[in-house]
Structures are given as structure tokens and as C-alpha cells.
Amino acid sequence: MKKILITEDSPTMRSLLASTIGSVDDYEIVEASSGFEALRLLPREKVDLIITDINMPDINGLELISYVRNNPNYQHIPLFIVSTESSEKDLEKGLALGANEYLVKPFDPTRLLELVSKYLG
Amino acid sequence: MSGNNDNLGKAVKDFLAEAEEIIDQLSLDLVGLSDCADTGDCNPDLVNSIFRGAHSLKGLAGMFGFTDIADLAHNLENLLDSLRLGKAALNQATVSVLFDSMELLGTMVRGAGTGVSDTQGIERAVSRINSCLSTPPTTETVSPLAGLGISEKILGALTEYEEHRLLENVKKGRGIYSIHASFSLMTFDQDLGELTDTLKQGGEVISTLPSAGGGLDAGIDFEILFGSELDTAAVTALVDKDNVIITHLGGGGEERAEAETSVAVLDGGETAAAVDTAVTAKSFSRTVRVDIGKLDELMNIVGELVLSHSSISQFVDNLRRDGHSAMASELGKSTKVLERKLTELQKGVMEIRMIPVGQLFEKMSRIVRKVSREQGKKVELKTFGADTELDKLIVEDISDPMMHIIRNAIDHGIEPPEDRLKLGKDEKGVIRLSSFQKGNHVVIEVEDDGRGIDVERVKKKAREKGLIGPAEVLSDREAIDLIFLPGFSTSDTVSEISGRGVGMDVVKNNIAAVSGMVDVDSTLGSGSRMTITLPITLAIIKALIISSAGRTYAIPITSVLETIMVEDRDILTVEKKEVIHLREVTLPLLRLDRFFETTGMSVLLESFYVVVVGVAEKRLGIVVDDLIGQQDIVIKSMGETFRGFKGISGAADLGDQRTILVLDVGGIINEAMRGSA
Incomplete structure (x- = not known):
């Protein structure tokens, strides 16, 4: 069973992501409604994949990516950005910070599942 | 997405609920934006929060295939992005476009799923939005950030918006500080929240970058980028904590006189305090969103428990009558405890349903702004008793009738500014919206200082329409009540609600549907007062x-x-x-x-x-x-x-x-x- 952390402040979007990925039996979902919650969950849950939005209150997605990539405990974890394409610059920065993939909302559920299985096998 | 239709239906419902919530919040924020647009001194957090709302809405609507909503939200987001990045000018014209687009979005969200769409309206809105987008000013070639010595790590994680805020702070000549704080993983959100709250009293928190703490698993560090007019000593004094290291990166006037700085503290403090509550309330929200249907179910169960309790009490009486007094008294005691707890439970469930009428007042303040703008009238809305609580369902049901009453007051009550001056009145009309509890009822009053109702004209109209007999004698009160009769409203009467063709009879029926009553009082020349009396709850x-x-x-x-x-x-x-x-x-x-x-x-x-x-x-x-x-x-x-x-x-x-x-x-x-x- 692989564990996937979804960080997204919109409840509807979060449950949509969770139900898309959760439809596959092999994946367990952990949900965070803010960057802070993700920071708190990371040491508690052994996460195999992180999915994050960029525009969020408290800390934003880029700051979360930077934290993950600069922390020896988590830097190996694959990380996807799922965000609305409003700022190309932000997306580029996310990739530069070490995000593995990015999907633009509205995302294609099939494509998301393909990517998840590509990284988690 | 799974192909399960039930799940999809629920997801769409969730979307609509969230979308409505976002739009409500946005409209509220827009009121704030309208207040500061004239001076141009709007809090950046406010503009950013509105941007984020439109941004979320676009993403959500796109996901659920509501392309019209997504398109409009996308255009709005563009404009807001330009505003928050300083690429477009913020003025009343822009705010007005934002208001109207938001209103249209609200209508579209409420009508979502009906398949009807106002294509022309959307096109009009989009073209108005685009007209606000001026050509972007030439961007500076040399970034003033170069000399600041901000680490690559921090710069690399700044969003475009944060980068813009950093630049703005530098341009304003503020000092830029790096504030390093270490917290325990258990309590960091609260500790960091306190720290940023304190900082906001003296400047702007530009970004917050987390990094692994020294002990990795036990702690977490934060690097806060902070812009302030205070000097290093003043920032240090403001924070006053051992686990916080403050480094001045550049900018600002370290040499500035002490006296000047203390003034700056006050200024910064005031503006920051105003936004603080909104910002922290959002980030550290401890609320749960519940479908009101579920509360109704709970209430039904409580009701059934109350009934079961009555049958037990009845049984206790029977026992006592049949001579089992010891048993009756034991059971009676337990029944009393049960009764007390039931009352508490009932009260608890009731309280969950209650919301302050202030939420309704906020909506009305938007209507006042909109209608007075349309009519070229000057109107000030004064609200009283916004914290009076009322059942959420009732608040929702009276929202439309309230809106009609308010529109009516502006359309037909408040005179144009020039007429008011001639009459010796202040050119700005006043609408007082007040609410208070009276026994088991909540009273909402809408009072204007406009023309008042012309009783003679009302009587004449009623006679013409055959609503009263030619010889029927009516008191002024009875005559005023005629405006509530169906068929009374016509385009040139005092009771018509402009452009909507809805008469006061509909307003009255809508209020009656929630067991409420509406009364009107009016004095010719000095204004009218509508009094709405409502039960606190219907449950x-x-x-x-x-x-x-x-x-x-x-x-x-x-x-x-x-x-x-x-x-x-x-x-x-x-x-x-x-x-x-x-x-x-x-x-x-x-x-x-x-x-x-x-x-x-x-x-x-x-x-x-x-x-x-x-x-x-x-x-x-x-x-x-x-x-x-x-x-x-x-x-x-x-x-x-x-x-x-x-x-x-x-x-x-x-x-x-x-x-x-x-x-x-x-x-x-x-x-x-x-x-x-």
C-alpha cells in the first residue's frame, strides 16, 4: 500500500483528487488542507508521493517544495504540482525547485493516475 | 473520476457550495477594496485574497465542466493578477467592473446545472474586464533585489506575487529583514501565527519559507522575509523573542530619527490590525461546514427523543398511580436528568443553526452600493445589531425580500442629491439597517430618510384599480397597508421595485413563508420604515x-x-x-x-x-x-x-x-x- 499526501486548500478539489487516486486500491490518501498541515503530517506519515497546489494560504506550494527538497528525510519523495495555470513563472520555479511533474487544473484524471503509477510502480 | 453518478452528484453539490462560499467572501472583500480604492492605499493581502478566490473558482469550475464560469473567473483572475502585481490601476471604475462580474458569477453559480447561460452578459463582462487591463508598464531592467543579499534558496521559492511585494517594499524605501525562527513541530503553527501577527503590526510579511530544524524530526525552522519602516532595533524590540534571529538585509533608513520611526509604528499597526483578523481567521480556521439538512435530521431526532421522554414521564405517572411509588420515584429522577440533558442537546443543535444577521447586512451593503451607483444617488448604509442571531434558513429566505426592500428604499425613497439639497436635507441619504431580539422574535428594521409614502396618491391609485370602493374611508395606516395588496404595484407607484416587476405583495408573502410579518410606517417628506418580525428558528x-x-x-x-x-x-x-x-x-x-x-x-x-x-x-x-x-x-x-x-x-x-x-x-x-x- 503506497501513501500519497495531497496538499490542497480547496475542499472540493482535494476530495476530487483524493477520489481520483483513491479509486485505485493500492493507494492510501493523506489529505492536508494547508501547507502547515502538510509540514505536520510529513514526519508522522511515511509518505511515498506528494501532490501540492501552489496558491495556498500560510505557506505556498513553492515553499513546501523547497522544504521537502532541502530536507534529507523527504528529498527523495516524488512530488507533483497540480495547479491552475495562472503563473508560468511559478510553475517553472516549482520545477526548478525539484517538482517531478506538473498537471494543470482542470486535470485529466487518467493522466494523473498514469503519472502516479509511473512513480510508484 | 469514478463513474459513480451519486458521487459525481455529491461532488457537484460540494463544488456549488464551495463556489458560493468563495463568491460571498469575494464580494465582502470587494467592499473593502472599494473603500480603499480612492486613496490607492489598499492592503496587498486583501487584493491577493481576492485573486486567490477567483483563482480557486476557475480551477474548480473547470474541473466540473462549467466552462462559462471558468472562463469568466479566468478573465477576472487575469485582471486581479495584474492588480496584485501592480500592472493595472486600482480605481473605482475597476472596482465597479469587479463588482458586476462577481455578481454575474454569483448568478451563474446559482444557475449552474440548469444549462441556461447568459452568453451576451458574459461577453459584455469579459470585454469590460479587458478594458481595465492597460498595457503593462515597462518593467525595470535591473532588479533592485540584486544588492539585497537575499539567499538563492529564498528567492527560488518566492512566487511571482511575493517577488512583486518584495519589490514594492524596496521601492517604498522600507527595510528588508530576514527573520529566522525555530519552533517545535508540535506547536509551530500557533507559534508562527503569533510571530507573524506581531510582525504585521510593524510591516509586511512577504514570504515564509520553512526548512528542516536542527534536530530534523523534532523541530522546524522558518525564514520570514519582512518589509518594514522600522529599524533593526525597533524590529528586535517588536519581536522580543530568544528563538528569533533578525538580520537586516538592506533598504530602509537605519539612520532615520527615532521620532519618525515611532510614528511609523503607529501607522503600520493600524493598517495591519485591520486585516489581521481576516487573515488569521482564514489560516487557523477551526470551523466545519455542515449541510443544513443534516442539522434538520439531528433536530428531528431530538424532537423524537423529546416525544419518547414524554411517554416515559407518562409511564412514571402511571406507575405512581398504580401504587409503585418507590419505582416511580427512581425512574422519575432519571427522567428528570434525561430531560435536562435533552434540553441542553436541543439548545446545542439550535445554536449550530444560528448565524449573525451581519452576514445578511454585508450582502445588503453590496446592494446599496450597486443600486446607488446605478441611480446616481448618494446613500450611506448604517447598520446596528449585526450580531443578532437568526436561523440560517430564515436568513437565506429573507435575503431576497430584504434586497427588494432596500432597492425600493433607494429607488423610490431616497431623493437625488440635488433634490435633497433643495429640501434642506443632507445630499447623502441614510438607510438604517438594524436588528434586535424581541422575546422569541428577531426584528429587522429598514429605515430611510427619503420622501416617505404619499398616502393620498396610494389611495387614489387603489381606487383607480378598484382595490377599494370609491367611498371607502381609510385611515393613513390602512392606506399604507394597501401597498402590500397583489396587483397594487405598477410602474409609477411607490411600491414598485425597479426593473424587476416584483410588488410588495411578493415581499410580504416571502416573509410570511418563514412565519414572519412585515409592517410599514411612513411620514411624507421624512422617510419610511419597514419592520420585519421573524421567529428565531423554525426547527x-x-x-x-x-x-x-x-x-x-x-x-x-x-x-x-x-x-x-x-x-x-x-x-x-x-x-x-x-x-x-x-x-x-x-x-x-x-x-x-x-x-x-x-x-x-x-x-x-x-x-x-x-x-x-x-x-x-x-x-x-x-x-x-x-x-x-x-x-x-x-x-x-x-x-x-x-x-x-x-x-x-x-x-x-x-x-x-x-x-x-x-x-x-x-x-x-x-x-x-x-x-x-
Whole structure:
């Protein structure tokens, strides 16, 4: 069973992501409604994949990516950005910070599942 | 997404609920934006929060295939992005475009799923939005950030917006500080929240970058980028914590005199404090969103528990009567405890349903701005008692009628500024929106200082329309009440609601649908006052159970003023209607069997009970055969089929397998006053 952390402040979007990925039996979902919650969950849950939005209150997605990539405990974890394409610059920065993939909302559920299985096998 | 239709249906519902919430918040924020647009000194957090709302809405709408909503939200987001990045000018014209687009978005969200779309409206809105987007000013070639010595790690994680805020702070000559803080992983959100709150009193928190703490698993560090007019010493004094290291990166006037700095603290403090609450409330929200249907279910269960409790009490009485007094007293004690807890439970569930009317007032303030702008009138809205609480369902149901009343007050009440000056009034009209609790009711008053209602004109109109006879004599009060009659409204009367063709009769019916009443008072030349009286909740109520012609009914106790015994000979007949004199006041009587045209036998006795009911200023005596007692009841809707059935607001279960009808006192009074009873 692989564990996937979804960080997204919109409840509807979060449950949509969770139900898309959760439809596959092999994946367990952990949900965070803010960057802070993700920071708190990371040491508690052994996460195999992180999915994050960029525009969020408290800390934003880029700051979360930077934290993950600069922390020896988590830097190996694959990380996807799922965000609305409003700022190309932000997306580029996310990739530069070490995000593995990015999907633009509205995302294609099939494509998301393909990517998840590509990284988690 | 799974192909499960139920899941999809629920997801769409969630989307619509969230979308409405976002739009409500956005509209609120826009009011704030409108207030500061003139000075151009808007809090960046406010603009950013509006941007994020439009951004979320676009993403969500796109996901659910509402392309119209996504498109409009996308265009709005573009404009807001330009505003927050300083690429477009913020002024009243822009705010007005934002307001209108948001309104359209709201309409689209509410109409989502109906398949109807106002393509022209959307096109118009999009072209107005685009007209606000001026060509971007030439960007500076040399970044002033280069000399600041901010680490690559921090710069690399700044969003475009944060980068812009950093630049703005530098341009304003503020000092840029790096503030390093270490916290425990257990409590960091609270600690960091406190730190940023403190910092916001002295400047702007630009970004917050987390990094692994020294112990990795146990702690977490944050690197905050902070812009402030304070010098290093003042920032250090402001924070005053051991685990925080403050480094001045550049900018600002370290050499600035102390006196100047202390003024800056005050300025910064005031503006920051105003936004603080909103920002922290959002980030550290401890609220849960609940479907009101679930609360209704809970309330029903509580209601059923109350009924079970009554049967147990009944059983205790039986035991006692049959001589098992020891057992009865034991069980009686437990029943008392159960009763107390039930009351608490009932109160708790009730409180969850309550929201402050302030939320409604906010909506109205938008309407006031919008309508007064459209009409070229100057109107100030003053609100009082915004924290009065009311059942959420009632607040929602009276939102439309309130809107009509407010529109009406501006359309027909408040005079144009030049007319007001001529009349010796302030050119700015005032609408007072106040709310207070009065017993088991909540009263909302809408008062304007405009023209008032011309009683003679109303009478003339009513005669022309045949609503009153040519010779009928009416008091001023009665004449004013004519505006509530169906068919009274026409395009040139005082009661028409502009452009909507909705008369005051609809407003009255909508308010009556939630067991409320509306009254109007007016003085020609100095203004009108609409008084809306509402029950605090509709969910569970105390009722007086009565019987008439062999049928049992419930009367909400909130409407019952008193019950009296009346002798048959005390009844007088005035204009074919039965009345009695009660303490020098004439009280009209109503016989339920005649009102409902039921065929049962009403006992004709020499003396009988009269239940005196009243809503707002109106009184009526209901003649009943017997008073059975008081009981808590849960009103259940009888569905669409019985919607048009006048005088009944629902049904209730009495606990002994009997279902009875609940009287709609407001409706009955209206009908009786109209003379059909």
C-alpha cells in the first residue's frame, strides 16, 4: 500500500483528487488542507508521493517544495504540482525547485493516475 | 473520476457550495477594496485574497465542466493578477467592473446545472474586464533585489506575487529583514501565527519559507522575509523573542530619527490590525461546514427523543398511580436528568443553526452600493445589531425580500442629491439597517430618510384599480397597508421595485413563508420604515395544542399573547365580523372551523376559550373548543402539494401516533384582516 499526501486548500478539489487516486486500491490518501498541515503530517506519515497546489494560504506550494527538497528525510519523495495555470513563472520555479511533474487544473484524471503509477510502480 | 453518478452528484453539490462560499467572501472583500480604492492605499493581502478566490473558482469550475464560469473567473483572475502585481490601476471604475462580474458569477453559480447561460452578459463582462487591463508598464531592467543579499534558496521559492511585494517594499524605501525562527513541530503553527501577527503590526510579511530544524524530526525552522519602516532595533524590540534571529538585509533608513520611526509604528499597526483578523481567521480556521439538512435530521431526532421522554414521564405517572411509588420515584429522577440533558442537546443543535444577521447586512451593503451607483444617488448604509442571531434558513429566505426592500428604499425613497439639497436635507441619504431580539422574535428594521409614502396618491391609485370602493374611508395606516395588496404595484407607484416587476405583495408573502410579518410606517417628506418580525428558528418550537370542531391543531407559542375565557354574550358584530372588546381594544375573532371550512361539529357553549395571537402589531382572537396543553413540536413540511394551503405552516407529530396541523398565525391574521374569514 503506497501513501500519497495531497496538499490542497480547496475542499472540493482535494476530495476530487483524493477520489481520483483513491479509486485505485493500492493507494492510501493523506489529505492536508494547508501547507502547515502538510509540514505536520510529513514526519508522522511515511509518505511515498506528494501532490501540492501552489496558491495556498500560510505557506505556498513553492515553499513546501523547497522544504521537502532541502530536507534529507523527504528529498527523495516524488512530488507533483497540480495547479491552475495562472503563473508560468511559478510553475517553472516549482520545477526548478525539484517538482517531478506538473498537471494543470482542470486535470485529466487518467493522466494523473498514469503519472502516479509511473512513480510508484 | 469514478463513474459513480451519486458521487459525481455529491461532488457537484460540494463544488456549488464551495463556489458560493468563495463568491460571498469575494464580494465582502470587494467592499473593502472599494473603500480603499480612492486613496490607492489598499492592503496587498486583501487584493491577493481576492485573486486567490477567483483563482480557486476557475480551477474548480473547470474541473466540473462549467466552462462559462471558468472562463469568466479566468478573465477576472487575469485582471486581479495584474492588480496584485501592480500592472493595472486600482480605481473605482475597476472596482465597479469587479463588482458586476462577481455578481454575474454569483448568478451563474446559482444557475449552474440548469444549462441556461447568459452568453451576451458574459461577453459584455469579459470585454469590460479587458478594458481595465492597460498595457503593462515597462518593467525595470535591473532588479533592485540584486544588492539585497537575499539567499538563492529564498528567492527560488518566492512566487511571482511575493517577488512583486518584495519589490514594492524596496521601492517604498522600507527595510528588508530576514527573520529566522525555530519552533517545535508540535506547536509551530500557533507559534508562527503569533510571530507573524506581531510582525504585521510593524510591516509586511512577504514570504515564509520553512526548512528542516536542527534536530530534523523534532523541530522546524522558518525564514520570514519582512518589509518594514522600522529599524533593526525597533524590529528586535517588536519581536522580543530568544528563538528569533533578525538580520537586516538592506533598504530602509537605519539612520532615520527615532521620532519618525515611532510614528511609523503607529501607522503600520493600524493598517495591519485591520486585516489581521481576516487573515488569521482564514489560516487557523477551526470551523466545519455542515449541510443544513443534516442539522434538520439531528433536530428531528431530538424532537423524537423529546416525544419518547414524554411517554416515559407518562409511564412514571402511571406507575405512581398504580401504587409503585418507590419505582416511580427512581425512574422519575432519571427522567428528570434525561430531560435536562435533552434540553441542553436541543439548545446545542439550535445554536449550530444560528448565524449573525451581519452576514445578511454585508450582502445588503453590496446592494446599496450597486443600486446607488446605478441611480446616481448618494446613500450611506448604517447598520446596528449585526450580531443578532437568526436561523440560517430564515436568513437565506429573507435575503431576497430584504434586497427588494432596500432597492425600493433607494429607488423610490431616497431623493437625488440635488433634490435633497433643495429640501434642506443632507445630499447623502441614510438607510438604517438594524436588528434586535424581541422575546422569541428577531426584528429587522429598514429605515430611510427619503420622501416617505404619499398616502393620498396610494389611495387614489387603489381606487383607480378598484382595490377599494370609491367611498371607502381609510385611515393613513390602512392606506399604507394597501401597498402590500397583489396587483397594487405598477410602474409609477411607490411600491414598485425597479426593473424587476416584483410588488410588495411578493415581499410580504416571502416573509410570511418563514412565519414572519412585515409592517410599514411612513411620514411624507421624512422617510419610511419597514419592520420585519421573524421567529428565531423554525426547527423546534413550543406550541399550544388546541382543539376545534373535533380536530387538534398546534399554535406556535411565540405568537400566543394570552388565552382568555369569553362569554357568548360578549361577542359583538361589526361589519359582519365578530369582535370582542378586550381591555378597551377591539379584537377581531376567528372561528377555525369556518376558516378551514371543516365539517366537524363545533360545540356551541355559553362560554369558550379564545387564544389571542399577535404577530408584529396585528392581533387576532382565535376561538377554540379546548386548550389541551403545551408541547415541544418539530414542524415538518407537508411538501409542495400543500404549499398553497393558507393558514397551515406544516405538520407535527404528537408522540401518541397522532399527526396534527400547525397553524401559520401570520398567514391566518393576513387572511382574516383581508376579510375572507
